[in-house]
Amino acid sequence: MTLKDTLLQIGQTARDASHAVARASTRAKNTALLAIASAIRAQRNELLAANAADLAAAKAEGLDAAMMDRLTLSEKGIEAMAQGLEQVAALPDPVGEITDLKRRPSGIQVGKMRVPLGVVGIIYEARPNVTADAAALCLKSGNAAILRGGKEAIRSNQAIAACVKQGLAAAGLPETAIQVIDTTDRAAVGYLITMPEFVDVIVPRGGKGLIERISKEARVPVIKHLDGNCHVYVDSAADPQKALAIVENAKTQRLGTCNTAESLLIARPIAASLLPRIAAMLTSRGIEIRGCDETRALVANAKPASEEDYATEYLAAIISCKVVADIDEAIAHINKYSSAHTEAIVTENYTTALRFLREVDSASVMVNASTRFADGFEYGLGAEIGISTDKFHARGPVGLEGLTSQKWIVLGNGEVRG
Amino acid sequence: MTLKDTLLQIGQTARDASHAVARASTRAKNTALLAIASAIRAQRNELLAANAADLAAAKAEGLDAAMMDRLTLSEKGIEAMAQGLEQVAALPDPVGEITDLKRRPSGIQVGKMRVPLGVVGIIYEARPNVTADAAALCLKSGNAAILRGGKEAIRSNQAIAACVKQGLAAAGLPETAIQVIDTTDRAAVGYLITMPEFVDVIVPRGGKGLIERISKEARVPVIKHLDGNCHVYVDSAADPQKALAIVENAKTQRLGTCNTAESLLIARPIAASLLPRIAAMLTSRGIEIRGCDETRALVANAKPASEEDYATEYLAAIISCKVVADIDEAIAHINKYSSAHTEAIVTENYTTALRFLREVDSASVMVNASTRFADGFEYGLGAEIGISTDKFHARGPVGLEGLTSQKWIVLGNGEVRG
Numbered sequence: 097m098t099l100k101d102t103l104l105q106i107g108q109t110a111r112d113a114s115h116a117v118a119r120a121s122t123r124a125k126n127t128a129l130l131a132i133a134s135a136i137r138a139q140r141n142e143l144l145a146a147n148a149a150d151l152a153a154a155k156a157e158g159l160d161a162a163m164m165d166r167l168t169l170s171e172k173g174i175e176a177m178a179q180g181l182e183q184v185a186a187l188p189d190p191v192g193e194i195t196d197l198k199r200r201p202s203g204i205q206v207g208k209m210r211v212p213l214g215v216v217g218i219i220y221e222a223r224p225n226v227t228a229d230a231a232a233l234c235l236k237s238g239n240a241a242i243l244r245g246g247k248e249a250i251r252s253n254q255a256i257a258a259c260v261k262q263g264l265a266a267a268g269l270p271e272t273a274i275q276v277i278d279t280t281d282r283a284a285v286g287y288l289i290t291m292p293e294f295v296d297v298i299v300p301r302g303g304k305g306l307i308e309r310i311s312k313e314a315r316v317p318v319i320k321h322l323d324g325n326c327h328v329y330v331d332s333a334a335d336p337q338k339a340l341a342i343v344e345n346a347k348t349q350r351l352g353t354c355n356t357a358e359s360l361l362i363a364r365p366i367a368a369s370l371l372p373r374i375a376a377m378l379t380s381r382g383i384e385i386r387g388c389d390e391t392r393a394l395v396a397n398a399k400p401a402s403e404e405d406y407a408t409e410y411l412a413a414i415i416s417c418k419v420v421a422d423i424d425e426a427i428a429h430i431n432k433y434s435s436a437h438t439e440a441i442v443t444e445n446y447t448t449a450l451r452f453l454r455e456v457d458s459a460s461v462m463v464n465a466s467t468r469f470a471d472g473f474e475y476g477l478g479a480e481i482g483i484s485t486d487k488f489h490a491r492g493p494v495g496l497e498g499l500t501s502q503k504w505i506v507l508g509n510g511e512v513r514g
Numbered sequence: 515m516t517l518k519d520t521l522l523q524i525g526q527t528a529r530d531a532s533h534a535v536a537r538a539s540t541r542a543k544n545t546a547l548l549a550i551a552s553a554i555r556a557q558r559n560e561l562l563a564a565n566a567a568d569l570a571a572a573k574a575e576g577l578d579a580a581m582m583d584r585l586t587l588s589e590k591g592i593e594a595m596a597q598g599l600e601q602v603a604a605l606p607d608p609v610g611e612i613t614d615l616k617r618r619p620s621g622i623q624v625g626k627m628r629v630p631l632g633v634v635g636i637i638y639e640a641r642p643n644v645t646a647d648a649a650a651l652c653l654k655s656g657n658a659a660i661l662r663g664g665k666e667a668i669r670s671n672q673a674i675a676a677c678v679k680q681g682l683a684a685a686g687l688p689e690t691a692i693q694v695i696d697t698t699d700r701a702a703v704g705y706l707i708t709m710p711e712f713v714d715v716i717v718p719r720g721g722k723g724l725i726e727r728i729s730k731e732a733r734v735p736v737i738k739h740l741d742g743n744c745h746v747y748v749d750s751a752a753d754p755q756k757a758l759a760i761v762e763n764a765k766t767q768r769l770g771t772c773n774t775a776e777s778l779l780i781a782r783p784i785a786a787s788l789l790p791r792i793a794a795m796l797t798s799r800g801i802e803i804r805g806c807d808e809t810r811a812l813v814a815n816a817k818p819a820s821e822e823d824y825a826t827e828y829l830a831a832i833i834s835c836k837v838v839a840d841i842d843e844a845i846a847h848i849n850k851y852s853s854a855h856t857e858a859i860v861t862e863n864y865t866t867a868l869r870f871l872r873e874v875d876s877a878s879v880m881v882n883a884s885t886r887f888a889d890g891f892e893y894g895l896g897a898e899i900g901i902s903t904d905k906f907h908a909r910g911p912v913g914l915e916g917l918t919s920q921k922w923i924v925l926g927n928g929e930v931r932g
Contacts, residue, residue: 115849119873192872198894204883206893209871213905296905317735317906338928345930431533440924453627453923454610455537465622465926474931475624475922476616487631487714487919488735489907501905504893505871506858508883510756512763513892 099279103287106242107294109272110215114240117273118212122189124267125235132263133181136228139259140174146255147224154222154248166223167248177228177256180479184232187478190496191238194505203511208502212238214296216499217288218481219310221302222246227256230299231274233481235264237499240273242295244288246302247280254278289314299482299494319494321459321485323435324354325409326467329426329452331443332363336370338464339442343374345466346440348381352411354483355438355460355470359406359416361426367394367419375417383413390419406433423448427455434458436485438470459485459492517697521705524660525712527690528633532658535691536630540607542685543653547603550681551596554646557677558592564673565642572640572666584641585666595646595674598897602650605896608914609656612923621929626920630656632714634917635706636899637728639720640664645674648717649692651899653682655917658691660713662706664720665698672696707732717900717912737912739877739903741853742772743827744885747844747870749861750781754788756882757860761792763884764858766799770829772901773856773878773888777824777834779844785812785837793835801831808837824851841866845873852876854903856888877903877910 097105117125136143147169154167190210197207216239218230227243234241245253257276264271277284289298292315299319300310307320328346330339346357362371367390375385375395385391386401398417405416406429420426423441430439440462441452449463460470470493472480477495484490490498515523535543554561565587572585608628615625634657636648645661652659663671675694682689695702707716707728716736718728725738746764748757764775780789785808793803793813803809804819816835823834824847838844841859848857858880859870867881878888888911890898895913902908908916 115875118875200892200894202887202892204880204887204892206887209879211875211905335928341928341930349931457533457536457629458921460922460924461627462622462924463926464928465924466930468931469620469622469624469924469926469929470922474618474620474622476618487629491919492922501909503876504878504888504910506878506880506883506887508881508887510753510759510882511887512759512884513767513886 099281099283100287102279103284103291104294106275106277107215107291110240110242110275111294113270113273114212114214116270117235117240118191118238120238120269124269125189125238126185128235128263128267128269129181129185129232131266132228132231132260133178135259135262136174136178136181136256139255140171143169143174143252143255144171146251150249150251159248163222163248166221169224169252173225177225180229181232184236184479187236187496189236190500197507202513203509205507207505209505210497210500211503213499213501215240215242215294217242217244217295217298217316219244219285219288219298219300219302219306220246221306222248224249224252224256226301227253227276228260230481231260233479233496233499235274237496239499242275242277242288244277244285250278250280285310286313289316292316301482317489319482319484319486319490319498321354321435321437321483323409324356324437325359325407325433325435326355326357326438327359327361327430327434327440328357328467329361329430329439329441330363330366330370330374331423331441331445331448332365333445333448334366334370334442335444336373339370340374340377342440342442342464342466344377344381346468347378347383347415349466349468351413353468355467356411357415357467358409359418359433361418361420361429363426364390364419364421371395371419378415383415385415385417387417388419391417409435423451427452431457437483438462438467440465440467459483517699517701518705520697521702521709522712524693524695525633525709528658528660528693529712531688531691532630532632534688535653535658536609536632536656538656538687542687543607543656544603546653546681546685546687547599547650549684550646550649550678551599553677553680554592554596554599554674557673558589561587561592561670561673562589564669568667568669577666581640581666584639587642587670591643595643598647599650602654602897605654605914607654608918615925620931621927623925625923627923628915628918629921631917631919633658633660633712635660635662635713635716635734637662637703637706637716637718637720637724638664639724640666642667642670642674644719645671645694646678648899649678651897651914651917653692655914657917660693660695660706662695662703668696668698703728704731707734710734719900735907737900737902737904737908737916739772739853739855739901741827742774742855743777743825743851743853744773744775744855745777745779745848745852745857746775746885747779747848747857747859748781748784748788748792749841749844749859749863749866750783751863751866752784752788752860753862754791757788758792758795760858760860760882760884762795762799764886765796765801765833767884767886769831771886773885774829775833775885776827777836777851779836779838779847781844782808782837782839789813789837796833801833803833803835805835806837809835827853841869845870849875855901856880856885858883858885877901
C-alpha cells in the first residue's frame with residue numbers, strides 16, 4: 097500500500113469512527129479516558145523502554161539538549177500524563193449543550209446545540225506527552241483524531257497509542273477513533289493536511305517553521321498561532337506598583353512561553369519617573385533592554401532598538417522598549433507590530449482602559465493583569481489544545497469548546513412557514 | 515497598473531479602512547446606513563438608467579429570462595434596497611458586546627468581547643440588490659468589504675457604489691470601507707480570494723459552480739453552502755396532520771430555495787396508512803414522486819428513485835421518497851445523502867425527537883417544523899449574509915454575528931501569575 101493509500105485509509109476509518117464518538121455518552125468517553133490512564137500506569141515499564149529506545153536513537157543522531165528534554169518520558173512524566181487524562185475526564189462534556197433557545201413569532205423555538213467538529217488532525221514535535229493530552233481533548237469533545245508526532249518519538253508514541261486503543265476498547269468505542277500515524281515519512285503530513293473529506297481541522301503544535309509550512313499547504317482549516325510578540329503598555333495613569341509587578345511577571349516569570357511580554361511601551365508623562373525603576377528591576381532579573389532614544393536617555397544600560405526588535409518574539413532575556421506619547425500611539429504601535437496574541441495595559445483611567453480593550457486587535461487584551469494569564473487553564477477552560485491568533489472560529493486559548501461547533505435546532509409543534 | 519496591483523491596492527486600502535470601521539461608533543455606522551438609503555432614493559433615476567444600460571447589454575448578449583429578472587432593478591426594488599439598509603441600521607450592533615465575564619481563582623475576571631473579522635470579500639452574481647445588502651451587513655458588523663458582483667450588473671453596481679460612498683462620507687467614515695470592484699475581468703476574483711493579508715473571509719453567493727470554484731482556489735476562509743438536499747422524516751409516532759402540513763410546506767411553499775425539502779423518509783409502520791395521503795397531497799400540488807419499491811407499492815403514480823435521486827437537490831417539482839425501518843435507518847440515510855443543510859423529523863415521541871436532534875449532523879435540525887424555517891430572518895438574526903453548511907466558524911444562517919469573532923478580555927487589579 098502506498099503512503100497516500102495508508103493515509104486515505106486512516107482518514108476514512110477516522111471519519112467512520114467519528115460518528116460513533118460524536119454520539120458516545122459522556123459516561124463512555126470518561127470510561128475510555130480513565131481506562132487509558134490506567135493502561136498508561138500499568139504499562140509504565142513498556143513506555144519507559146520505548147522512550148529509552150527513542151532517546152538512544154536521538155542521542156546517536158545528535159539531538160540538542162532542549163529536544164532531548166522534550167523527548168524524555170520520566171516516571172513523573174508518565175504519572176502526569178495519566179493525571180492529565182483523569183483531569184479531562186472530570187471536565188464537563190461540551191457535546192449536546194443547548195443554549196439560546198428562544199421562541200420566535202412563528203411559534204417555533206430556535207436555539208443552538210454544541211456538536212463535535214468531526215475529525216481533528218494534530219501535528220506536533222517529538223513530545224510524547226502531547227499524544228495522551230491531544231487524544232484526551234479530542235475524545236472528550238466527541239471528535240475522532242489523527243495524531244502525528246515528531247519522528248524521534250515514534251516508539252514512545254506507539255506505546256502510548258497502544259494504551260489509548262485499550263482504553264477505547266474498554267469503553268466499547270472504536271479503536272480507530274484515535275489513531276497515531278506509525279510512519280516517520282514526512283510526506284504523511286502533506287497528505288494529512290490535504291484531505292478535507294476526512295479531516296475537519298488541523299492543529300499544529302510546535303515551532304514556527306512547522307506551523308508556517310502547514311498553514312501554507314493545508315486544504316483544511318488550521319487552528320494556530322505563529323508568534324507571541326506580546327506587549328505591556330504602561331499608561332500615564334498607571335499605578336506604579338502594579339506596573340512594576342506586571343512587567344516583572346509578564347517578562348521574567350518564564351522567558352520561553354508565547355504569552356511572555358516581549359515589548360514594553362510607556363507613556364511619556366510617566367516615563368522619567370517610572371521607566372528607570374522598571375529598567376532597574378528588569379536589569380536585576382538579567383533582562384537586556386533595547387530601547388528608543390528616549391528610553392536610552394533614561395536608562396543608561398539600554399541598547400538601541402531597531403525596527404526589527406519591535407517585531408521580534410525573543411523568547412529570551414531581552415525586552416524591547418519604547419516611550420510613546422499616549423494611548424493612541426500605544427494602540428497604533430501594538431496593532432502594527434504585535435502578533436495579535438496578548439497585550440496588557442496598566443492604567444487606573446477608566447476610559448483609557450475601555451479604549452484599549454476595544455481597539456487592540458489581539459486574541460487576548462488585558463487591563464492591569466500579566467500577559468502570562470493568557471492560558472486555557474487560567475481562563476477556566478480546564479485544558480488547552482493550542483492557542484489561536486486567527487479570528488475565524490476559535491481565538492486565543494483553545495479548549496474543548498474550540499474543538500466543537502454549534503448547529504441550530506428548532507423545536508416546533510407542527511409550524512409551517514407562511 | 516496591472517489587475518493584480520489594482521486588487522492589491524483595493525486590499526490594502528480596505529485593510530487600512532477596516533481599523534476605522536472596527537472602532538466606529540454605532541451612531542456613525544447607522545448614520546452611514548441611513549445616508550446610503552437616502553442617497554439610493556435620491557438617485558433613483560441614475561440607478562434606473564444604469565440598470566437600463568446593463569439590461570440592454572445583457573439582452574444583446576442573450577441572457578436568459580431568470581438572469582434578466584435577477585438583474586432588473588425596478589422602482590420597487592430600489593425602495594426595497596433603501597428599506598433593507600434602514601432595517602440593518604435598526605438591528606443591535608454586535609461589536610463590543612461583552613459576555614461570559616467570570617472571576618477566576620487568581621482574581622482576574624475573564625470574558626469575551628465581540629469584534630469584527632476585518633475585511634470581508636463578497637462574490638455574487640448579477641443581482642444589484644446584493645450590493646446594498648452586503649454593504650449594509652458588513653458595515654454594521656464593523657467590517658470593511660470588497661464587493662465583486664456579476665459582470666452583467668457592473669453599471670448598476672457602480673451606481674449603487676456611488677451612493678455607498680456618499681453615505682460613508684456623510685458619516686465621516688472612509689470611503690474605502692466598502693469598495694465595489696469596477697472591473698469585469700474574471701481574473702479579479704482569483705486575486706481577491708488569494709490575499710489573506712488583506713481579506714479575512716470570503717462569502718460567495720450564487721450558483722454551485724461559482725462556489726465550488728471559489729472554495730477550491732481560495733487561500734482565505736470561505737463561508738458557504740453548496741447544496742440544500744433537505745429531508746423530512748415522518749416517524750412512526752408522527753401526528754398525521756402535522757406530517758401532512760410540514761411535508762406540504764417544506765416541499766411546495768417554494769420550489770427553488772435551499773431550505774426546500776427534496777427527500778421524504780417515512781417509517782414503515784406508518785407508511786401504509788399515511789404515505790398514500792401525503793402522496794395524494796403532493797400530486798395535487800404538481801409534485802412528481804420518485805420512490806423506493808415500497809413507496810411504489812403504496813403510491814401508484816410514483817416513479818422509481820435511483821441512488822442519484824437520493825443525493826439530488828432538485829430545486830424543482832420533484833421529491834424523492836423512501837420507506838425506512840425506523841429512526842436508525844432514517845438517521846443513517848440522512849447522514850449519508852444529506853448536504854448537511856436542514857433536516858426535520860415529525861414525531862410525537864420524546865426520545866426519538868431528542869435522538870434526531872442529537873445525531874443528525876446538519877446545520878439545522880428540526881422537530882415538528884418545516885425545513886423552510888431555516889433562514890436568518892425566521893431565526894431572529896434580523897438579516898442573512900448567507901448560509902453555511904460547514905462546521906468551522908459560522909454554521910447555518912449567517913447574520914451579523916457570523917461576520918464577527920470574539921476576543922478574550924481580562925479585567926485585573928494588578929494580578930500576576932504565581
